[in-house]
Amino acid sequence: AGAPLFYDKPLHIVRGEGTYLFDDTGRRYVDMYNNVPCVGHANPHVVEAMARQQATLNVHSRYLHEGIVVLAERIAALHGPAIESVVFSCSGTEANEVALRMARGASGKQGIICTNHTYHGNSEAVGKMTRIGDGRNTGGDVRAIPFPEKFRPLVPGASEADLCEAYLERLRNTIRSFEDDGTGFAGLIVCSIFANEGLPDVPRGFMTRAAEIVRAAGGYVIADEVQAGYCRTGRWWGYEDSGFTPDIVVTGKPMGNGLPLAATAASKALVDGFRSRTRYFNTFASSPLQAAVGMAVIDVIERDHLQDNVARVGAVLKAALVERKKTCAAIGDVRGHGLFIGVEMVKAGGALEPDSDRAIEVVNKLKDRGFLTSNAGAFRNVVKIRPPLVFGQREADEFLTAFDTTIAEIDG
Numbered sequence: 001a002g003a004p005l006f007y008d009k010p011l012h013i014v015r016g017e018g019t020y021l022f023d024d025t026g027r028r029y030v031d032m033y034n035n036v037p038c039v040g041h042a043n044p045h046v047v048e049a050m051a052r053q054q055a056t057l058n059v060h061s062r063y064l065h066e067g068i069v070v071l072a073e074r075i076a077a078l079h080g081p082a083i084e085s086v087v088f089s090c091s092g093t094e095a096n097e098v099a100l101r102m103a104r105g106a107s108g109k110q111g112i113i114c115t116n117h118t119y120h121g122n123s124e125a126v127g128k129m130t131r132i133g134d135g136r137n138t139g140g141d142v143r144a145i146p147f148p149e150k151f152r153p154l155v156p157g158a159s160e161a162d163l164c165e166a167y168l169e170r171l172r173n174t175i176r177s178f179e180d181d182g183t184g185f186a187g188l189i190v191c192s193i194f195a196n197e198g199l200p201d202v203p204r205g206f207m208t209r210a211a212e213i214v215r216a217a218g219g220y221v222i223a224d225e226v227q228a229g230y231c232r233t234g235r236w237w238g239y240e241d242s243g244f245t246p247d248i249v250v251t252g253k254p255m256g257n258g259l260p261l262a263a264t265a266a267s268k269a270l271v272d273g274f275r276s277r278t279r280y281f282n283t284f285a286s287s288p289l290q291a292a293v294g295m296a297v298i299d300v301i302e303r304d305h306l307q308d309n310v311a312r313v314g315a316v317l318k319a320a321l322v323e324r325k326k327t328c329a330a331i332g333d334v335r336g337h338g339l340f341i342g343v344e345m346v347k348a349g350g351a352l353e354p355d356s357d358r359a360i361e362v363v364n365k366l367k368d369r370g371f372l373t374s375n376a377g378a379f380r381n382v383v384k385i386r387p388p389l390v391f392g393q394r395e396a397d398e399f400l401t402a403f404d405t406t407i408a409e410i411d412g
Contacts (some may be wrong), residue, residue, distance in 0.1 A: 008364050018333060019391050021372065029362075030371045030395050032072035032387040035340075038230055038254035039300040040390040045259045046296045053292035060283050061088075067291030074298055075251075075265060078236050083249060085271035087264045088285040092226040093121030094406070095262035098126025099189065099248045100125060102266060102274045103220040109184025113174050115147035117378040119196045120189060120224055129189065141183055145170045147378070149200030151333050152352065164203035171210055179227045187220035187247075191240030192228040198377030199335045199342040207244040220270075221245075226252035226262070227340070231301055231389055234311030241337050254389075259293045260284065306389040314338040317385075317396045328407055330358055339391055342382040354379035355394030362406055369402040 011029070015022040018040040021029045031041070032353030038048060053067075061068070072086040089095045104110055114120070114129040121127065128142040146154055148167040155166045178185040188210065194200050211221045223246035228238025230251065239246055248270065248399040252262035262285075274280065284290075301307065318334060318341050325331040326373070346352050359375040362383050366373050376384040387395070 006363075007069060007290055007367050008373075011372075012368070013040075019395055020267055020389055024200055026395070028370065029367070030391075031385070032371055032373050032391070032399065032401065034372075034388065035227060035232065035386050036253045038389045039297055039304075039306065043257055043300060044295075045300050046293060049292045049296035050259060050289065053289050056288075058287055058289040061281070061286035065288045065291065067288050067295070068286045071291045071294045074295065075263060076297075079249060079383045080245060082245065082247070082267055083265045084268040085266060087274065087280065088290060090260040090283050090284050091121070091260045091262050092224070092250065093123050093126050093182055094285075095226075095250045095252055095264045096120045096126045096189070096222075096224060097123055098247075098264040098274070098280065099222045099224075099250050099266075100187075101246055101278060102264065102270055103187035105277045106270055106273055107184070107186040107220065107261075108142040108187040109178070109217055109218070111175075111178030111183045111185040111187045112142045112144065113171065113185075114144055115190060115197060116144040116196065117147055118144075118191060118194075119199045120191075121406055122272060129253075136263050143174050143177065145174050146204045147194050147197040147200060148206045149197070149394070150203060151200060151335075160203050164195075164209070164408055167203065167206055168213065175213070180287050185219045186219050189222040189224060191224045191226075192242050192244075193337050193340065195227040195340065196207060196376065198382045199337070199340065200372065202242065205243070207242045209241075211244040211246070214337050215247075220247040222248045222250065224250045226250060226384075228337075230297075231255040231307040231310050232338055232340050234307065234314055234387075236307065238337070243320065247341075255297060256290065256293050257297050259290065261290045261337075267348075277397050280408055291364065301389065304390070307391070310338040310389050313391060313393050314341070316393065317341060317400070318402050320396075324404070324407070328411075330355065330407070330411070336385070339385075339387055339389065341385040342377065343385070344377065344382045346381070354381040356381040358410065359383050361410055362403075365406040365409065366399075366402060369406065371399050371402050 012024040013021050014024050016275045120129050149218045175185045223239045233241040249268040255261040321334045327346045333344040335342050347355045359381045374384045
């Protein structure tokens, strides 16, 4: 009781294969939501690696095992030279908590800034950052700034440059508030593409300058790549798409294609300092099983050229949805990166008034037609499209047909 479920009539899913999910009646659905099985449900290469390693050895990290070292080296190599070492865990929540402790320990300060409609995990420390206000909060060791966007701008009618500056000034003011009350400023954490905020189009240059401001104030930039990373945007990392270089990178869900695996990556100095202060240990992390599965996932992404697939199919799908915006007044905006697209639903003639009811109706009718999506964003009015990386053009074309039929049915 109390567990959240999707759809007005929840699904009983019993099997997955590639891009598809099957319910208890045998009906097939196109999965357009789950980023956990990023290389496809029940991927044979990942399943084989998992079974082979589990049948051979799986222990905690108090023993030496070269597999986890190789995985750490592979992950670090996918970043720039500033990322050298990795701390493994089992969930994005744990990895983000490690990141917060790393930034606070290295800076000697406590203040963390996030955005006002974000989500980074479920623990007490990380949960403080979930949708915590409108950017005017002034107390506590976690404070929020308005998430940057052009659709409902902080300063209506402002040029893009002035709008960017307005959001940056909120960041500066919040940093000052930490210094003024003695809390001190430790760092900024953002999802690199602001996924839970609704994938907003961000004023040009915001993240580049925000990172400069944070570092000038002695803080660290934490990129939460749990949703944005692993080629989701058509690049390996969302921060590449957003134009900034983080000090600490958090990854999770897609790393294990369903096996609990997460990581906090940073410079050797940051990781060594964290280790010396905390003696961090996680029973199920840094295991041979995690290593085998984590490497198998990277193998598949590279072998099957899934980064190219995401960029190609995602661009075509987004362009097609943008075209539909021109003829459907209920579509206020279409935004996204690679195979992560949001379709914002608004009330007709409502000056961009959010329409969460319509978004929920679209999601449920798409489900009835065999396509699984969800609604998200600051107002829960964004149809969230986030299929596995193996999602192909055929599935995209079939989805567009179902989307058109759904919109026509709702509009009557």
